[in-house]
Amino acid sequence: MDRLSPRGATRASAREPAFAAELRAAVRGEVRERESLARYSTYRIGGPATVLLPAAAEDVAVALRLAAAAGVPWFAVGLGSNILLPDEGLDALVVRVGKGLDALVPDGGRWSIGAGLPAPHAARRTAEQGFAGLHIFVGVPGTVGGGVYMNAGCHGSDWSEVVESVTTVDGSGNDRTWSRAEIPFTYRRSGLSGQLVLGTVVRLRAEDPAKITAELGEMYRWRRDGTPFNQPCCGSVFKNPGGPSWKQTEGPRTAGQLIEAVGLKGARVGAAEVSPVHANYFINTGGATAADVRGLIERAQREVEARFGARLEPEVKLIGRWGEYLNPEAPNG
Numbered sequence: 001m002d003r004l005s006p007r008g009a010t011r012a013s014a015r016e017p018a019f020a021a022e023l024r025a026a027v028r029g030e031v032r033e034r035e036s037l038a039r040y041s042t043y044r045i046g047g048p049a050t051v052l053l054p055a056a057a058e059d060v061a062v063a064l065r066l067a068a069a070a071g072v073p074w075f076a077v078g079l080g081s082n083i084l085l086p087d088e089g090l091d092a093l094v095v096r097v098g099k100g101l102d103a104l105v106p107d108g109g110r111w112s113i114g115a116g117l118p119a120p121h122a123a124r125r126t127a128e129q130g131f132a133g134l135h136i137f138v139g140v141p142g143t144v145g146g147g148v149y150m151n152a153g154c155h156g157s158d159w160s161e162v163v164e165s166v167t168t169v170d171g172s173g174n175d176r177t178w179s180r181a182e183i184p185f186t187y188r189r190s191g192l193s194g195q196l197v198l199g200t201v202v203r204l205r206a207e208d209p210a211k212i213t214a215e216l217g218e219m220y221r222w223r224r225d226g227t228p229f230n231q232p233c234c235g236s237v238f239k240n241p242g243g244p245s246w247k248q249t250e251g252p253r254t255a256g257q258l259i260e261a262v263g264l265k266g267a268r269v270g271a272a273e274v275s276p277v278h279a280n281y282f283i284n285t286g287g288a289t290a291a292d293v294r295g296l297i298e299r300a301q302r303e304v305e306a307r308f309g310a311r312l313e314p315e316v317k318l319i320g321r322w323g324e325y326l327n328p329e330a331p332n333g
Helices: 017-026 057-070 119-128 144-150 209-226 255-261 290-308
Strands: 030-036 048-053 074-077 093-096 104-107 110-114 163-170 175-179 195-203 272-274 282-284
Touching: 017 030, 017 048, 017 057, 048 057, 057 074, 057 093, 057 163, 057 195, 074 144, 074 195, 104 119, 110 119, 110 144, 119 144, 119 209, 144 195, 255 290, 272 290, 282 290
Parallel strands: 048 093, 074 093
Antiparallel strands: 030 048, 104 110, 110 195, 163 175, 163 195, 272 282
């Protein structure tokens, strides 16, 4: 989530000790300096940064106000899936959305959920109460906030289908609640640019708990058996493409099928590897760098386009040192 300073202002680094000290004095949560971002990424990749672990939503607002006043950009991270953080680390302030923002409150079919709650936990806990809609995310390694912001999806559905409202805070520390009609959801995007998601209210449907439990088991087995879910990766690297390859009735259509069809399963750049299990998952075999992963992404794009005429667009967000998206075709949110 690229949060740059006001136009014309000089960007300052959150790594400056004076900024970290001021932030530490202003919040109840923890501020960690020179913290390895590999700890906050499912890829286990990323250099050092100043990281805020907020104790409550108020800490987030205070931190963003301080950052704005200092000219420091910010970047929000949950469980760190679907992102590739830079090897050199971040000069943006990293706000870790997790504990302190992980409430789950039922009200019939309406559930208020904190952005920091892991999506698989939300899936299981709502399903246990006999409500379906979030159960599809049982095997998705991300938080509720990240899922809403990126409109994550699987099994033919996504967050936009259950969201009733979303509460966010902007770079000036002002909060707002958005109704579903105000959010311009599209495929893998929410349109909530410039906002940090604090929580959401979702509308779920009542369902026979035995039926949901059976579906949960089936979806988890699919994730377990069909993807390298237990290895360091970001989830799906590419979106499924449109164009000629998608229109054909036979042959490869999905990103994974296209990558497999050009013979890249098991291919490596450095310690990054196209998974032998699922070709749309690139794994860190141990010591991979962001540069390794980007090199593998570029190779897959070149070879798929040369053979099939399909341009693979990354679903994984490539992050620069100021917290900006490097994906040229991916506007923030």
